Amino acid sequence: MSCDLHNMQKERICDRFFSRKNSVFRSRYEGREAVVKAFTNDAAGTALKEYSVLKTCRAKKVAAPIPIGLKEAVIVMEYVEGPTLAEFLDAAWSISGDHADGHHQVQDVAESLGAWLADFHGAFDYTLSRGDASIRNFIISRKGIVGIDFEESGEYDIIDDIGEACASVLSMRPMFSHESEEFCRCMVEGYASKAGPARIARLNEAAARALERYAEFRSDGDEMVRKAIEIRKSGLFSGEE
Numbered sequence: 001m002s003c004d005l006h007n008m009q010k011e012r013i014c015d016r017f018f019s020r021k022n023s024v025f026r027s028r029y030e031g032r033e034a035v036v037k038a039f040t041n042d043a044a045g046t047a048l049k050e051y052s053v054l055k056t057c058r059a060k061k062v063a064a065p066i067p068i069g070l071k072e073a074v075i076v077m078e079y080v081e082g083p084t085l086a087e088f089l090d091a092a093w094s095i096s097g098d099h100a101d102g103h104h105q106v107q108d109v110a111e112s113l114g115a116w117l118a119d120f121h122g123a124f125d126y127t128l129s130r131g132d133a134s135i136r137n138f139i140i141s142r143k144g145i146v147g148i149d150f151e152e153s154g155e156y157d158i159i160d161d162i163g164e165a166c167a168s169v170l171s172m173r174p175m176f177s178h179e180s181e182e183f184c185r186c187m188v189e190g191y192a193s194k195a196g197p198a199r200i201a202r203l204n205e206a207a208a209r210a211l212e213r214y215a216e217f218r219s220d221g222d223e224m225v226r227k228a229i230e231i232r233k234s235g236l237f238s239g240e241e
């Protein structure tokens with residue numbers, strides 16, 4: 001990569017993106033808009049891991065930013081325009097009333113999230129978990145859903161990605177809404193129809209575990225822990241055995 005971080009910081013466009021751990025911002029690279037992700041603590045190994053995942057996604061046609069460059073602990077990648085899935089759902093669900101079009105649009109997004117997760121797992125022969133499958137790590141672009149942020153990917157149990165995606169949606173405030181449950185149901189159907197129903201056999205436990213993990217960081221965590229107990233007892237979706 002010919003340019004250095006210092007130059008790309010000088011060419012920064014807009015504010016930095018929200019990130020707890022890293023420095024992530026829009027800049028220019030060879031005249032094109034790009035996103036720079038500089039990992040804290042010079043974590044070159046983590047940068048290399050995320051960059052390799054981006055390259056495999058590109059090769060296997062899984063929608064993710066095109067990798068542009070890697071230098072030490074800095075990644076440069078394609079800028080993907082659009083709201084994060086968290087922003088998209090916040091906006092969709094804050095509109096009151098019965099908007100049939102909006103409802104169908106949200107359902108489509110839920111199904112395509114499930115399909116994206118199945119494509120990702122399939123691209124890595126069902127051995128790699130994307131990690132951090134939170135709704136902040138997907139962008140709703142004009143061309144469809146795009147996955148970002150693979151620094152926590154690893155050879156963990158892939159069902160945890162589906163469990164975490166469910167927990168992330170269900171724990172949006174107001175928690176455990178009917179809409180969020182419907183979204184998860186569509187997402188899981190989208191996943192199962194591509195990856196096969198056997199791959200969601202342990203979903204209830206995975207979702208309960210993810211909720212318990214999220215509860216540790218939330219003031220309303222007690223409610224999440226209670227929900228996890230309920231999911232283990234009665235299943236994630238009402239009407240389940």
Ligand SMILES: Nc1ncnc2c1ncn2[C@@H]1O[C@H](COP(=O)(O)OP(=O)(O)O)[C@@H](O)[C@H]1O
Pocket residue numbers: 017018019020021022024035037065077078079080081084136137139148149150151
């Ligand atoms: N390629 C990209 N295109 C557009 N926005 C991005 C891109 N990569 C990251 N972002 C934005 O930056 C935020 C933080 O980036 P992310 O890779 O998720 O870092 P972190 O590990 O700190 O969560 C994302 O939630 C998203 O809003």
Ligand SMILES: [Mg+2]
Pocket residue numbers: 136137149
């Ligand atoms: Mg992130």
